[in-house]
Structures are given as C-alpha cells and as structure tokens.
Amino acid sequence: MSFPDSQQAAMRADEGVTRVLAHYLVASRAGDLPEKVRIHGICSFVNWLGCAVGGSGHPAVDMAYSALAPFAGAEQASLLGRNTRTDIMTAALLNGIASHVFDYDDTHLKTVIHPAGPVASAIMALSEFRGISGAEFIHALILGIETECRIGNAVYPDHYDIGWHITGTAGVFGAAAAAGKLLGLDEQQMVWALGLAASQPVGLREMFGTMTKSFHPGRAAQNGLTAALLAAKGYTSSEQGIEAKRGWANVTSTHRNLAEITEGLGERHESLLNTFKPFACGIVIHPVIDGCLQLRDEHSLQAADIDGIELRVHPLVLELTGKRTPKTGLDGKFSVYHSAAVALIQGRAGEAQYSNAAVQDEQIMALRDRVSAVIDPALAADAAHIVIRLHNGRRLEIFVEHAIGSAARPMTERDLNNKFNDLVVPIVGQDQAAALLRACWDIESCRNMAELSAMTQGERR
Amino acid sequence: MSFPDSQQAAMRADEGVTRVLAHYLVASRAGDLPEKVRIHGICSFVNWLGCAVGGSGHPAVDMAYSALAPFAGAEQASLLGRNTRTDIMTAALLNGIASHVFDYDDTHLKTVIHPAGPVASAIMALSEFRGISGAEFIHALILGIETECRIGNAVYPDHYDIGWHITGTAGVFGAAAAAGKLLGLDEQQMVWALGLAASQPVGLREMFGTMTKSFHPGRAAQNGLTAALLAAKGYTSSEQGIEAKRGWANVTSTHRNLAEITEGLGERHESLLNTFKPFACGIVIHPVIDGCLQLRDEHSLQAADIDGIELRVHPLVLELTGKRTPKTGLDGKFSVYHSAAVALIQGRAGEAQYSNAAVQDEQIMALRDRVSAVIDPALAADAAHIVIRLHNGRRLEIFVEHAIGSAARPMTERDLNNKFNDLVVPIVGQDQAAALLRACWDIESCRNMAELSAMTQGERR
Numbered sequence: 019m020s021f022p023d024s025q026q027a028a029m030r031a032d033e034g035v036t037r038v039l040a041h042y043l044v045a046s047r048a049g050d051l052p053e054k055v056r057i058h059g060i061c062s063f064v065n066w067l068g069c070a071v072g073g074s075g076h077p078a079v080d081m082a083y084s085a086l087a088p089f090a091g092a093e094q095a096s097l098l099g100r101n102t103r104t105d106i107m108t109a110a111l112l113n114g115i116a117s118h119v120f121d122y123d124d125t126h127l128k129t130v131i132h133p134a135g136p137v138a139s140a141i142m143a144l145s146e147f148r149g150i151s152g153a154e155f156i157h158a159l160i161l162g163i164e165t166e167c168r169i170g171n172a173v174y175p176d177h178y179d180i181g182w183h184i185t186g187t188a189g190v191f192g193a194a195a196a197a198g199k200l201l202g203l204d205e206q207q208m209v210w211a212l213g214l215a216a217s218q219p220v221g222l223r224e225m226f227g228t229m230t231k232s233f234h235p236g237r238a239a240q241n242g243l244t245a246a247l248l249a250a251k252g253y254t255s256s257e258q259g260i261e262a263k264r265g266w267a268n269v270t271s272t273h274r275n276l277a278e279i280t281e282g283l284g285e286r287h288e289s290l291l292n293t294f295k296p297f298a299c300g301i302v303i304h305p306v307i308d309g310c311l312q313l314r315d316e317h318s319l320q321a322a323d324i325d326g327i328e329l330r331v332h333p334l335v336l337e338l339t340g341k342r343t344p345k346t347g348l349d350g351k352f353s354v355y356h357s358a359a360v361a362l363i364q365g366r367a368g369e370a371q372y373s374n375a376a377v378q379d380e381q382i383m384a385l386r387d388r389v390s391a392v393i394d395p396a397l398a399a400d401a402a403h404i405v406i407r408l409h410n411g412r413r414l415e416i417f418v419e420h421a422i423g424s425a426a427r428p429m430t431e432r433d434l435n436n437k438f439n440d441l442v443v444p445i446v447g448q449d450q451a452a453a454l455l456r457a458c459w460d461i462e463s464c465r466n467m468a469e470l471s472a473m474t475q476g477e478r479r
Numbered sequence: 480m481s482f483p484d485s486q487q488a489a490m491r492a493d494e495g496v497t498r499v500l501a502h503y504l505v506a507s508r509a510g511d512l513p514e515k516v517r518i519h520g521i522c523s524f525v526n527w528l529g530c531a532v533g534g535s536g537h538p539a540v541d542m543a544y545s546a547l548a549p550f551a552g553a554e555q556a557s558l559l560g561r562n563t564r565t566d567i568m569t570a571a572l573l574n575g576i577a578s579h580v581f582d583y584d585d586t587h588l589k590t591v592i593h594p595a596g597p598v599a600s601a602i603m604a605l606s607e608f609r610g611i612s613g614a615e616f617i618h619a620l621i622l623g624i625e626t627e628c629r630i631g632n633a634v635y636p637d638h639y640d641i642g643w644h645i646t647g648t649a650g651v652f653g654a655a656a657a658a659g660k661l662l663g664l665d666e667q668q669m670v671w672a673l674g675l676a677a678s679q680p681v682g683l684r685e686m687f688g689t690m691t692k693s694f695h696p697g698r699a700a701q702n703g704l705t706a707a708l709l710a711a712k713g714y715t716s717s718e719q720g721i722e723a724k725r726g727w728a729n730v731t732s733t734h735r736n737l738a739e740i741t742e743g744l745g746e747r748h749e750s751l752l753n754t755f756k757p758f759a760c761g762i763v764i765h766p767v768i769d770g771c772l773q774l775r776d777e778h779s780l781q782a783a784d785i786d787g788i789e790l791r792v793h794p795l796v797l798e799l800t801g802k803r804t805p806k807t808g809l810d811g812k813f814s815v816y817h818s819a820a821v822a823l824i825q826g827r828a829g830e831a832q833y834s835n836a837a838v839q840d841e842q843i844m845a846l847r848d849r850v851s852a853v854i855d856p857a858l859a860a861d862a863a864h865i866v867i868r869l870h871n872g873r874r875l876e877i878f879v880e881h882a883i884g885s886a887a888r889p890m891t892e893r894d895l896n897n898k899f900n901d902l903v904v905p906i907v908g909q910d911q912a913a914a915l916l917r918a919c920w921d922i923e924s925c926r927n928m929a930e931l932s933a934m935t936q937g938e939r940r
Binding site for chain 2: 078081082084085086088089090091092094105106107180181182183186210213214216217218219220221222223224225228229230233234237244247248250251252253254255256258259262263264265266268269
C-alpha cells in the first residue's frame with residue numbers, strides 16, 4: 019500500500035496511540051468508573067456466563083476438548099458448565115467457544131463485535147487461578163471491552179467488509195488488556211502486550227456457519243492471555259503495534275480513524291453500548307423476529323392462516339443471513355427465512371428454535387418457503403418492515419424501529435435473568451442456577467473468583 | 480473491497496483450490512517424491528535443527544518458557560537444546576522461537592518465507608510424542624514446506640508489502656498440512672485443517688527488531704498443530720478457506736494468483752527452492768557480506784586501511800536493514816552498515832558478530848560510520864555492488880551476482896555441517912553434536928523420532 023501526503027500527516031498525528039491506551043489501562047482504578055458503567059459490566063458478565071454455561075455441552079466444545087485435553091496442563095480453571103478443570107489456556111479457549119457457539123452472546127452494535135467472549139474467557143480462567151476478587155475482575159472486564167470496542171470503532175466498517183471477523187481480530191486486544199490489568203503490567207509491558215496482540219488477529223468471516231466461527235473468540239482469548247503473560251516477563255514487541263505504518267490498523271483495514279481509540283478515554287464509555295441478544299441468532303435478524311413475534315401475539319396468528327410473509331430489511335440481513343434452505347440448526351441461524359417462520363410458529367427464537375429438528379420440521383419449512391425478503395438501504399440496522407398476508411385476504415403490517423435488545427430498547431434485568439435461566443437451568447439445575455445468578459449480580463462482593471467459578475460446574479465431564 | 484467482473488471470473492476459476500491442495504496432501508506417498516527433493520528436505524531439517532538448538536538459550540526462549548511453563552502439560556516433547564520436556568503445544572512454540580531467534584534459518588527466496596520454522600517445530604514435537612518414523616517426518620516436512628511456499632507464491636509480494644510477516648501467515652498452513660499428514664487426516668478433515676489455519680494468520684512486519692518476530696514461526700507452528708488436531712476430531716471449517724471471497728488470500732492480500740498453489744503439484748517442487756543462510760542476519764544483506772568477505776580475503780584488508788565503503792543494493796536492503804546506529808545485537812541484524820563493518824573486521828558474520836558487544840565495539844562502530852549505501856532497483860535481490868576506498872588511494876570493487884546461500888550458489892553439505900557445529904557444539908558439546916549430526920543426515924532410517932529428539936537435549940533447564 020502507498021500512503022498519500024494527507025494520510026502521512028494523519029499517521030503522524032496517530033503516533034503514540036498504543037502507548038496512550040496502555041497508559042490509560044495501567045492507570046485506571048475501579049473507583050474511576052461511574053456506577054452505571056460498573057453495572058453494565060456486570061450485565062455483560064451475567065449474559066456471557068449464561069451463554070458459556072448454556073453452550074458447554076455443544077459438540078464443538080466436546081470435539082475441541084477431546085482434541086486438546088491430551089496436551090493440557092494442571093487443573094487451574096473450570097470448564098464452565100462441565101465437571102472439569104484444566105489449565106487456564108485450555109479453559110480460555112473452550113469457554114470462549116462455548117460462549118459463542120449459540121450465537122447468543124452480546125453485541126457492540128457499532129462494530130458487530132461480540133465483546134465479552136474474548137475478554138471474559140481469558141480473565142475468568144486467570145481470575146480463578148490467581149484468586150482475583152470479583153471487583154477486580156469486573157474492572158478488568160470493562161477495560162477489556164472498552165479496548166476492543168474502541169479499536170473496532172477505529173477500523174469499522176472497512177476492516178469487517180474486507181472479511182475479518184472483528185470479534186476475533188479486535189477481541190485479542192481486549193483479552194490482552196484485561197489479562198494485563200489483572201497481571202499488574204506496567205505501561206511498557208502493556209505496550210508490548212498490545213503489540214503481541216496486534217500480531218495475532220483471529221478470524222475470517224468466511225468461517226461463518228461452521229464451528230470455526232466459535233473458535234475465534236476462544237482463540238482470541240488465548241492469544242490475548244498469552245500476549246499479557248509474555249509481556250509480564252519482559253518479552254518485547256513493537257512500541258506502536260496498533261498505529262505504525264505496518265501495524266495492525268494499517269495492515270488489516272483500508273481505512274482507519276485512530277482517534278476513536280484514545281479520544282475521551284475514561285470519560286466516554288464505549289462499554290455502555292454493549293447490548294444483549296434476546297434471540298439465539300445473528301443480531302441482524304432480530305428486528306424481523308421481534309416484529310413477527312409482535313404480530314403473532316397481537317393477532318393470535320396460526321401458520322395455517324398465513325399466505326405469505328414479505329420482509330423489507332437492512333442490506334446486511336441478506337448478506338449475512340440469506341440462507342434460503344438451511345440444512346442444520348447452525349445453518350438456521352444464518353437464515354432470516356427460517357427465523358421468521360419459526361418465530362411465527364413457535365412464538366420464540368431461543369436455542370431450541372435453532373436445533374436440527376426445528377430446521378427440518380415440515381411445517382416450519384413450508385412456512386419458510388413463503389417468506390420473501392428485499393433489502394432497503396434506507397433502513398437502520400435495528401429496524402425492519404414486515405407484511406403478513408393471510409389466506410382470508412387480510413394484510414398485517416408492522417414497522418420495527420428499534421428491535422428489542424438494541425441500545426434504544428435494551429433488555430431489562432428480568433429479561434437477562436430469564437435468558438440466563440433458559441440457558442443455565444438445563445445444565446446445572448434450578449437451585450444451582452439460582453444461586454449462581456445471585457452470585458453474578460453480587461460479583462463485586464466476591465472475594466475470590468474461584469468461589470464463583472466453582473458454582474458453574476455441571477455434570478458433564 | 481469490491482470485485483470487478485474480471486476478478487469475479489478469476490475467482491470462479493479458483494474454486495476448489497483448498498480441496499485440490501488437501502487432496503494432494505492426503506494422497507501423497509513418500510515414494511512419490513524424487514530423491515533430490517527428499518535430500519533437500521533433509522538439508523532443511525539439518526539447518527533448522529542447528530538453528531533451534533543454537534538459539535535455545537536465548538533470553539526470548541527463557542522468557543517465553545518462564546511465562547508459559549506454569550500452564551504446560553505433560554512431558555511429551557523435548558525443548559531442543561535444553562534439559563526439559565513439555566507438552567507438544569508448548570514445545571512447538573518454544574522450538575519455533577528458538578529456531579528463528581538468530582534470524583539464521585532458511586529462506587524461500589521468492590517469498591522471503593522461512594519455511595522450516597513453523598512446520599518442523601510443529602511436527603518435531605508431534606513426532607516425538609507419537610513415535611513417528613524419520614521417513615514419515617521428512618515426508619510431512621516436505622509437504623508442509625511445499626504448502627506454505629506455494630500459498631506464499633500466490634500472494635507475494637502484495638501480501639508482504641501490506642505488512643504481513645509471511646513466515647507466520649503462510650507458515651500456519653504449512654504446519655497444519657504437515658501435522659495433518661502425520662495425524663492421517665482424510666481429505667475432508669484436511670480441508671477443515673486448512674480452513675482453521677486460514678483463520679489464524681500470525682505476524683506483522685512491524686514486529687521486526689523485537690522478540691515478537693521470533694514468536695511468529697512458533698505461534699504459527701502451534702496454530703497449525705491446533706488446526707490439524709481439531710480437524711481430526713471433526714471440528715468443521717470452511718470448504719474454501721484459501722480461495723473464498725472472504726477467504727485468506729482475498730482478505731490478506733490486494734492481489735493473488737491462486738494457480739500458484741495447485742499448478743504442477745507433485746511435479747514442480749517448490750521445496751527445492753528453500754535456501755540456507757550462511758550469515759546470522761536478514762537474507763537481504765547477504766550479498767553485501769559475501770562481497771565484503773571476498774574483498775577482505777583477497778586483499779588482506781585491515782580496518783585501519785579503509786577510508787570508506789560504498790554499497791549499491793537492492794531496494795529491500797535499506798527498507799528492511801537500514802538501521803544506521805544499531806544499539807543492540809538484534810538491531811545489528813537489521814543494519815547493513817554494521818554487517819559490512821563487522822564482516823570486514825572479523826571476517827565472519829555468525830551469531831557472535833551480532834552480539835551486543837560487537838555492535839557496541841568502538842572499532843566496528845567507527846568503520847560502520849564510513850559505510851554508505853544507495854539503492855539500485857535494477858539489482859537482483861541476491862546481488863550487490865561494493866566499492867572500498869583505501870587511505871592509500873586504491874579503490875577495490877566487486878560485483879556479487881549471486882550471494883553464497885542463494886539458489887544459484889547454494890551452501891554445500893560441508894557448509895551446512897560447519898554451520899550446524901558452530902551452533903550446536905556450544906550447547907551440547909562436540910561428541911553429542913557429532914552424533915546428532917550423523918543421525919540427522921541418516922534420518923530416513925530413524926524408526927522413532929523420539930530417539931533423535933533425545934539426542935538434542937542440553938544442560939539448560
């Protein structure tokens with residue numbers, strides 16, 4: 019790539035972005051964070067832990083565990099939702115896979131990063147191993163989320179359009195920052211940790227629809243953890259891993275605005291913009307599901323009444339979730355057609371609605387084939403327009419301006435608790451799930467994260 | 480990125496590159512390889528092992544080991560040159576760092592990939608653990624080198640110009656292919672392993688001059704090994720990890736020629752183009768060092784006689800190794816000025832010539848300041864023109880058309896043995912080094928690579 023003069027000047031202005039960020043991370047004290055930022059961090063944790071426990075029995079986790087267990091180390095950290103402990107590196111990978119495998123975790127809507135996966139997977143394992151307090155954990159989690167979302171802002175959408183799965187590529191910085199904070203890195207070590215992170219981006223969008231998508235946040239967690247551990251020992255890296263001419267931002271994106279990383283650090287909190295998914299599929303389909311559920315409830319719709327469903331959606335919906343004839347449950351998450359049909363028939367869009375059985379159900383398949391979709395570039399990403407034509411000639415219509423779970427219509431604490439229980443009760447039972455949920459909300463009084471981790475253990479080896 | 484029609488058509492023609500490569504890797508039998516290819520593979524192994532043993536005591540290896548040992552698994556594989564065994568993942572990383580830390584390993588000149596590091600580091604550990612024979616090992620090593628060099632050819636130079644350290648980004652495919660071969664993957668599993676590799680590129684050129692550069696081949700080895708192990712258990716990935724619109728080649732390079740990957744597979748052997756470094760620094764400086772040594776020998780030059788040294792070099796020389804005032808031994812490897820000066824004074828350019836002491840030596844610094852260099856885009860990468868002006872008015876001149884160690888002037892077996900001994904004798908002593916070297920050349924009769932690995936152990940923990 020060549021750099022015109024105007025860009026050269028901009029690059030000079032970007033000097034020191036890595037160090038400014040490192041300085042902020044090292045200097046930050048938990049007491050500096052406003053209460054609403056801390057509470058939102060706890061919401062991110064509750065949502066992430068529910069997803070990780072809920073996904074812990076997925077075949078992807080089983081396969082990865084059986085592949086890697088022969089090489090794992092001592093029992094240092096829990097595999098969430100399972101009756102197993104392993105070394106912190108292996109735990110970070112497997113918990114990261116589990117937390118994303120249902121595509122049900124959190125989303126920073128400006129960048130479509132799923133922030134908690136890479137960060138929490140890394141520091142949950144580290145905190146259990148080192149007996150870190152819940153307050154320190156939440157502080158590091160928030161700093162990690164802030165780091166990856168700001169770095170994501172600096173390169174979105176170009177970086178994502180090229181084909182990077184931004185959760186894995188930006189996530190490694192979040193994991194390195196949070197793990198580095200808990201390891202007590204000094205500023206120079208934090209600069210190196212960010213440099214080591216810059217050299218380990220994970221994830222191509224080409225992998226969407228395969229198990230490798232979930233591998234990305236898990237591997238990003240491991241990479242960030244590795245970066246922080248190496249830096250703590252003095253392993254050197256670039257001073258300008260993010261902003262250098264051949265640093266991460268220039269190499270992985272065609273455009274960048276590095277001021278996004280440093281402007282208002284400690285004042286404007288990007289972590290507040292993390293949102294939680296009410297439905298177990300790609301966020302871009304959520305306005306459609308929300309609208310279908312609203313029409314279903316309002317009109318007591320039955321599949322047999324429906325002649326056709328016409329969707330008008332944001333362009334990304336068909337780009338990311340345009341599978342017309344999904345074959346598996348995982349495929350179904352990338353099908354707006356299946357999602358609309360199953361929501362109308364079953365009145366939900368949780369994990370059960372994306373099972374192989376649901377995707378292969380004849381009634382759902384029949385309705386799916388009556389869904390049509392057109393893109394409308396004028397629509398916001400959290401909006402959708404839906405028309406349902408009935409056999410009796412009626413025409414039902416809804417415009418969803420902001421889907422449930424969006425920044426404008428966030429899930430309530432009750433919504434989060436219901437989602438948590440849906441995911442966790444099947445794994446650890448009602449009583450343990452209730453105790454775990456209480457402990458999560460009360461995490462800032464937890465003196466040792468090993469105690470909270472112990473409460474996540476299930477039956478499965 | 481958007482794709483014009485002509486490129487769309489080219490992309491359609493590229494369909495199936497990943498599968499064609501996987502098919503070749505799975506179907507290949509050791510007996511299919513011509514003898515000269517097998518012998519060249521053994522040369523690559525001898526050169527790599529010498530570098531890895533020689534580098535085993537470097538602070539970067541010590542730091543990485545102390546950072547990661549607490550999380551390592553059972554004693555499955557040797558840390559080369561040390562008195563330690565660890566799990567195969569940790570061994571792959573540390574041996575990969577050790578093998579590259581002197582910048583003294585091999586080079587595929589068409590792409591500046593250092594091929595053996597990612598591949599051999601992965602499969603040396605795996606082979607020791609699983610008791611693989613030497614013949615199988617060499618076969619897999621050659622396939623891995625073939626894979627990464629062909630993938631490198633497909634995207635070089637654009638991929639490298641953008642800022643990727645191609646050894647780490649292409650190397651992960653080589654490691655996955657070789658490990659996958661030894662694990663006996665079927666074609667579908669090999670496709671997935673290559674897809675998992677595609678999602679884990681390692682290495683920015685921004686890290687050159689820091690310890691993170693050596694981390695790249697080590698991490699690439701781990702990533703490829705992980706990819707193969709996961710795929711062996713059925714962990715799914717893209718069917719077109721290399722060639723898809725959002726696959727590795729399109730995401731990490733502005734231009735690509737995917738036919739390089741598949742054309743003549745099994746007939747044209749890219750692995751034959753692997754070369755070995757006679758000098759312990761970046762390959763681009765080698766023509767200069769070669770010429771300086773030739774002039775020194777021919778004219779019995781003394782530093783005190785020299786008024787000035789004028790270099791005319793390939794543009795990459797100043798781009799990669801243009802440090803005027805290196806401060807450390809590692810810096811010195813990125814300084815054509817230091818390299819010319821130390822070669823003229825000490826008559827060598829081995830690891831000792833890139834110590835901190837050598838770089839800070841007053842006589843060498845004084846001569847270094849009398850070296851000037853200009854670029855000449857007409858020069859080949861393995862050529863250089865040197866003029867030395869003496870105080871007595873004489874003007875010595877040499878044009879190096881092909882540096883020693885280039886494809887046109889390869890190192891002999893004797894050169895390789897001398898280099899091996901220089902590196903290995905200080906670590907394991909004369910007798911063990913001699914026995915190890917014999918075993919390396921005779922690797923195809925080794926029934927169990929654990930026996931050869933045991934011979935690499937040194938004193939250092």
